Amino acid sequence: MPDTSTIAVDAMGGDGGLAVMLAGVARAQGRHQGMRFLLVGDQDRIADELKNHPALATHAEIVHAPEIVGASDKPSQAMRRAKTTSMGVAIALVKQGRAGAAVSAGNTGALMAMAKLALRTLPGIDRPALAAPLPTLGSNDVVMLDLGANTECDAQNLIQFAVMGAAYARVILDLESPRVALLNIGSEDQKGTDEIRDAAAVLRAQTHLPLAFTGFVEGDKLARGDHDVIVCDGFAGNIALKSVEGTARFVGDLLKRAFSSSVRSKIGFLISRPATELLRDHLDPNNHNGAVFLGLGGIVVKSHGSANELGVATAIGNAAKMVRADLTHRIAEDLGNFDAKVDMGQA
Incomplete structure (x- = not known):
């Protein structure tokens, strides 16, 4: 059974980058008490940015992924690197049951291809x-x-x-x-x-x-x-x-x-x-x-690439509702x- 209290977040996706993603996660954490987050991406960069959100730090765990799926990457290219990218690792955490849902603001085509391959229909x-x-x-x-x-x-x-x-x-x-x-x-x-x-x-x-x-x-x-x-x-x-x-x-x-x-x-x-x-x-x-x-065997939410911290928090909030229901x-x-x-x- 998946961990319904935990959301995996691709911290490296989105136009605004790591700072916007973590600010959005921090806002979501304030709204949804009891939720925990797996922040996926470059562990050193995430740890450094997490210092700006001490309240979130007590409800989050960093999961290292050394690579990022680029906006121009073809889905076939991204799938070959699924095990080392922040997007692919976030989806894998859902498959493993460590998270109830994955949220990413990255490449839509790559996200769809990875999610379908990992979670099946x-x-x-x-x-x-x-x-x-x-x-x-x-x-x-x-x-x-x-x-x-x-x-x-x-x-x-x-x-x-x-x-x-x-x-x-x-x-x-x-x-x-x-x-x-x-x-x-x-x-x-x-x-x-x-x-x-x-x-x-x-x-x-x-x-x-x-x-x-x-x-x-x-x-x-x-x-x-x-x-x-x-x-x-x-x-x-x-x-x-x-x-x-x-x-x-x-x-x-x-x-x-x-x-x-x-x-x-x-x-x-x-x-x-x-x-x-x-x-x-x-x-x-x-x-x-x-x-x-x-229609997949797990919940994967796509945040708009241009979303600000409010948008990221909204996407995470919707993911939390879907997991709990x-x-x-x-x-x-x-x-x-x-x-x-x-x-x-x-x-």
Whole structure:
């Protein structure tokens, strides 16, 4: 059984480097009392940086790994060095049961390849999927998957993603029966590819899983808050994710430009500052950070490479919730209760 009180952290990954990663771990440790951390990377550099976080030092252990996976490294190259890189060693600690989850802000492709090789996929899962929470106008975030792990998916894959996404939403969003939708080019039943329509038929017919299938959702309604889980292939999902992130930056930059255009605008900014600060906080990706590879025999969380210490802490916090809720077991249980291999022609 994995150690559910311990998180392995690839301390060397991410654009901000070691200082940002450890500051994020320290913030997470303050939020989640009782959690312990295995800090993986160059032991001398970690020990030196850890002096800046004495409270964390009493809840952490350094695990030495001499090499780092670079941002431009190909997954095949990184896999050959898995046993000596901070990313590979962090994943190995999950496999060994020394940690309940691994968190890394490093190379996504390498992380996916290493995790899949080391942890394997769960029985009944053909492909793992990358899932993450995105901000909405509703009372909670929306979980979206796949965000880039699988560019082409058949109906079977989409059905499995829906089951896994619903289990994830129950843990992260504290929902009993998440509303699940398939991303499509229209809301009508006849719209979309055969794969999407076939997956919808199966999900619409199921009645015994803790999820509510709500049909199709179009791209302009991703952030409305009408759904809790949105399922798609990784090609569409990655484009949608980048579009959402780009729109958030666009809105922020547009507001900044508008409020600095004149003296009157600056006065208006001071008056509306509480509202704009709320908007900025809601759209800040660091408050929604932490994508997870669902469908593996262990929990691996991908922090955004550009995340600050708040973002790193958010990703670690999500990993802790997944470990404590035994997400991997929940997914396996749901898959066991739901025959995803329904004959499409009889759905």
